Amino acid sequence: MRAVLRLIWTYFTATPLMRGLVVLGLVCAGIGMVGYLYYPPWTLGTGMRGTALWLQALILWAPWLGLILLFFATSLLPVIVERLALGRSILVLPGARIALLVSAVATAGLIALLTAFTGVLAFFYYPNEIKPEHVFSRILFVVFGDVSIMYVALWIVAKTRGIWLLIGSLLIAFGIVAPLGLIGRPEGVPAMAWVGIGGWLAFATLLLFGGRLKQKLARSLGTAARLARRKLPDTAYTSGAELDLLLSTSRPWVVALGQAVPIVVTAWLFRQAVNHVVWLFFLTLFTAISGAITSTAAARARVLWLHNAWTRAELFHRVEIAFLRYNAYPLGVLLLLYVGIGSYLELPTPRLAFGVPLLALGGVASLYLGLMMTRGLGWFEATLGVVTMGLLMTTAVTIGGVGGLEPLDLDPITAIELEVALAALALIYRAIASTRWNALDWMVCRNGPAARLAD
């Protein structure tokens, strides 16, 4: 019990920043809750007639802001839990795995409980007939699931680099907004809660039985693995392909097939329900993977530079070619899938035709965006990442058409303008990447911001 409490305390107070967030969060939540009781904002005036609108707004939002701050105060939870769970020392700490699991679930539960309590206060004077206990249980479930998902997103942000950092951030943004739409429907336990509970069960299984499961799995798969090793080449290395080996570009089919599986599964599951514009949007997102892969190129290239008599400019040229060749495989598969799915969904030919260069340009722009990340992901790179994603999404929506399938809806000039802008962006990124590689400093590029964040 002492260990559980200490762990929860640690999650909330790991750093001075976190401690500051806790204090600020509690102050905001406290002020807001008192405000809800004595100056209920929903009634817009029964308790605050004549009060300034800004004050009413402050009381309305303060507790929610406080709760968000409290959640972010625990944002190191995933990293701390991972560090402890994956270490070997946990195996000789008495009761540590149970304590770790209970503390993590309890932290998510504590935030959900506080939010649910705040929700009851907020809706207490709300002019409708929803019973407070329904409000409480609904918010409790939704927020518990949401917080659980957000911890996964925070872990992605802390442990990954490049575009994945952006995707994790977007997931967090989604996690903050999503509950608002779910809490308003008072029937049943929402899917988000089940996702959260399922996630914790999976985590518990891995944490408590992971070692034994691994042993059993290894035993049962051992024969198959040995057979596979005999049949398949044991290494990605073939003589003459040293550059690809060191850059990790020797197995392009892994990424190509890796992205094909979720796309094909999703296509099958949602074959009736999903509009083609969503498909273009979805596939365009996959082009960002190029950026995620190439963002590690600079750090990986150091060993190439050491072992070869290349200048930094020559190094960039060779790395660029290697990654263009490597990314051609996943892009090719993506284009084939796009044409296949587009044909199946009877996407009008002009839209289909404009979608092909969009995907290609998305892949190229992401590739060069990744290559220019020679100093990790700073504000400049993050801003360019958001701009690129925004442009890609805008172009996807423009080409796919928001509502209809009619080919006449498509404004070809706008589509061309957007795609030219994407091409220009790719060229600019290439120029920046080339310049940066000419002055590459491996002391700077070794540790990305995600690594710093994880620290």
Place this chain on the structure above:
Amino acid sequence: MQPPYVVAHDLTKAFDSKSVLSGVSFEVRPGDVIGVLGKNGAGKTTLLELVLGFTPPSSGRVEILGHESYRLPGAVKTRVGFVPQQDELVNQLTAGDQLKLIRSFYRTWDDALVARLVATWDIDLRQRVKNMSVGQRQKLSIVIALGHRPDLLILDEPVASLDPLARRHFLEQIVEIAADGNRSVVLSSHIVSDIERLANKIWILKDGRLHWAGDVDDLKDSVVRVHLHGARLPLRDVRIPNALSVDYGDTYATAIVHDWSAALEAEIAGLTGAQLEVEGLTLEDIFLAMHR
């Protein structure tokens, strides 16, 4: 006589088809300070991890304090301390918070001992772990492992990152722990001189087997350097029994032999007709000779 803390019988560990350890048996008794030596890849870390129950043996059995190590109950874990090869500290925390976190898992935590070690090793408790040097982190890991005064302390290359002064303090601390005769320490290290200074028993791993297990003094009495000169025969023509290595000169030879005894001395003298001069070896010399 107290029962042994660790009993291992016919331990074997293989990863896929690669055997790392085979047929290893040993005991760790209260008061033992055991140094584990071996080349890189000899299986030292695997052996320690088997003892701690981090991984199950492919065959054989290890017990700590009467319990199968792979299924250690919490009560036994409170009597075991471990320092991993690479520290497992949480980067985000301060050293002080890290200590408080680990302290919360134990009912028996010696605050006075921890305070003394922290002061001796000059650990800044307000410093964040991520800002600490490798050596400082290692010191903190050792303090954490010692804090609950474990009966059995297992250390996997604990001194690799320590400066000579800290190493000296560490060795003194280990000696102090083992001094009451009720605690045991098992440590692996590549610094053979430290093991020689510290350990009263040695395990030498070679090719996945326990090549030698016994008292340090017994080992040093058993393996000696013998200088042979004034021989009747050309020494190159004579096979010297129990020789780990032999260096030949024109009229003399120097051999390192194991299982040294008066009978062996007489046998070699009889075979060669040479005069023998016996010289003791350091543990490092013995280790090197065993791996020639």
